[in-house]
Amino acid sequence: MPSISVSGIDFVEMDMKKVVRKNPYAVPIVILLVCLVGLVFMWILCRHGFYLGRRSVIVNNGGVEPTENLTAGLLKNPEKMWHESDGVTIGAQYDGYLENHYLYTELTDWTISLLVDGKARIDASPWNGKFELSGESLRIVEPCKGDVIGGIEFTEDYTVPPKGKRTFGCIMYTGRFYNSAMSDLKIEYRPHVLVRQMPHAWGVLILFGSGLISMLSVIITTMFKKKESDRQKLTNQQFIESTLLVFANTIEAKDSYTCGHSQRVALYARELAARMGFDADFQENVYYCALIHDVGKIGIPDEILHKPGRLTDEERKVIQSHASIGGDIFKDFSYIPGISEAVRHHHERFDGRGYPDGLSGESIPLLARIICVADCFDAMTSNRCYRNKIDIERVVADFKENSGKQFDPDIVPHMLSMIAEGKAPLPQ
Numbered sequence: 096m097p098s099i100s101v102s103g104i105d106f107v108e109m110d111m112k113k114v115v116r117k118n119p120y121a122v123p124i125v126i127l128l129v130c131l132v133g134l135v136f137m138w139i140l141c142r143h144g145f146y147l148g149r150r151s152v153i154v155n156n157g158g159v160e161p162t163e164n165l166t167a168g169l170l171k172n173p174e175k176m177w178h179e180s181d182g183v184t185i186g187a188q189y190d191g192y193l194e195n196h197y198l199y200t201e202l203t204d205w206t207i208s209l210l211v212d213g214k215a216r217i218d219a220s221p222w223n224g225k226f227e228l229s230g231e232s233l234r235i236v237e238p239c240k241g242d243v244i245g246g247i248e249f250t251e252d253y254t255v256p257p258k259g260k261r262t263f264g265c266i267m268y269t270g271r272f273y274n275s276a277m278s279d280l281k282i283e284y285r286p287h288v289l290v291r292q293m294p295h296a297w298g299v300l301i302l303f304g305s306g307l308i309s310m311l312s313v314i315i316t317t318m319f320k321k322k323e324s325d326r327q328k329l330t331n332q333q334f335i336e337s338t339l340l341v342f343a344n345t346i347e348a349k350d351s352y353t354c355g356h357s358q359r360v361a362l363y364a365r366e367l368a369a370r371m372g373f374d375a376d377f378q379e380n381v382y383y384c385a386l387i388h389d390v391g392k393i394g395i396p397d398e399i400l401h402k403p404g405r406l407t408d409e410e411r412k413v414i415q416s417h418a419s420i421g422g423d424i425f426k427d428f429s430y431i432p433g434i435s436e437a438v439r440h441h442h443e444r445f446d447g448r449g450y451p452d453g454l455s456g457e458s459i460p461l462l463a464r465i466i467c468v469a470d471c472f473d474a475m476t477s478n479r480c481y482r483n484k485i486d487i488e489r490v491v492a493d494f495k496e497n498s499g500k501q502f503d504p505d506i507v508p509h510m511l512s513m514i515a516e517g518k519a520p521l522p523q
Contacts, residue, residue: 127310202255218266363469382436391421437462
């Protein structure tokens with residue numbers, strides 16, 4: 096990206112404001128995409144929620160104080176208990192529950208484990224849970240959709256909803272002294288966060304949807320405004336170019352030897368700017384500045400301007416004053432950035448020996464440095480009242496010799512490549 100150095104500070108030519116000005120759709124499109132992604136993301140979350148990693152927690156069997164927002168129990172029902180004929184085995188109904196105290200999270204894929212009597216056995220018909228007995232460990236597993244337990248087929252997974260409770264149970268035979276309340280319960284589950292139940296989730300969804308609609312409206316409005324702006328800009332450009340051409344034609348009508356000079360210099364300058372990597376706006380500016388770079392010659396007497404012989408020192412000073420005169424003419428012309436400075440300084444030299452202010456190096460405005468190269472090339476390759484045009488080989492040698500002296504050494508190579516490629520000189 097081209098940059099311009101002024102007083103040791105590098106200013107990047109294209110900043111964020113210029114990006115926005117060049118592409119007014121940039122910000123609305125970015126916001127629209129953010130809203131679209133956010134809308135789709137929130138819609139998916141509201142419909143499906145999201146799962147967290149599997150968790151494990153130990154809770155008191157039948158405890159009333161929740162542990163990690165859970166309570167659970169598997170307890171003997173004292174009203175449904177009997178002694179077996181052997182006198183040492185007790186049969187009983189065990190009622191269990193798993194209660195979820197989370198506001199927006201359901202418990203999925205849950206299991207409950209506890210210690211039981213080593214002689215325990217489970218009746219063949221438990222309910223609402225798959226009871227798996229192995230030695231002294233009893234494991235209760237969540238029924239899934241399609242499972243048949245106790246003659247009942249589950250039509251959905253037996254998950255525990257937020258602020259909800261699931262019950263299960265079985266008939267179990269144990270020794271007379273077994274008490275399930277003495278065994279803690281190990282609960283394992285996978286949390287499923289139900290975003291749709293969060294109070295602000297649908298508000299966020301609506302916010303993204305509103306943003307999407309708003310940005311679509313902004314883009315459509317901007318499209319119409321840009322179309323009108325482009326039409327107005329084209330009209331303004333045509334007016335400015337026509338006005339500057341009037342100036343250029345006035346100058347050339349005053350000096351027949353420079354017929355077509357201003358337009359050729361403008362074309363050379365624009366091509367140089369393009370080869371240097373500058374954008375279309377900069378190329379347009381340098382074209383317009385070059386078009387009227389000699390406007391100050393309006394103020395030069397004809398007898399000096401057309402003098403075929405050698406100029407006196409005083410006459411040379413009068414001729415040189417055309418640069419400052421031209422700068423003054425355009426000092427209040429704000430439609431083209433830098434035009435006054437470009438016109439005033441297009442005869443400055445890179446080594447500081449030019450006029451009118453003796454500027455040197457990068458203190459000379461970039462527009463002026465480009466126009467200087469283009470102007471000198473056309474002057475050398477055109478017939479003038481005081482000499483004939485110079486051979487192109489000599490022109491090339493002159494540019495190489497004066498690179499870093501009269502001309503900016505960063506611009507000269509681009510001029511030489513234009514010559515080598517046949518892009519210059521233009522037909523006269």
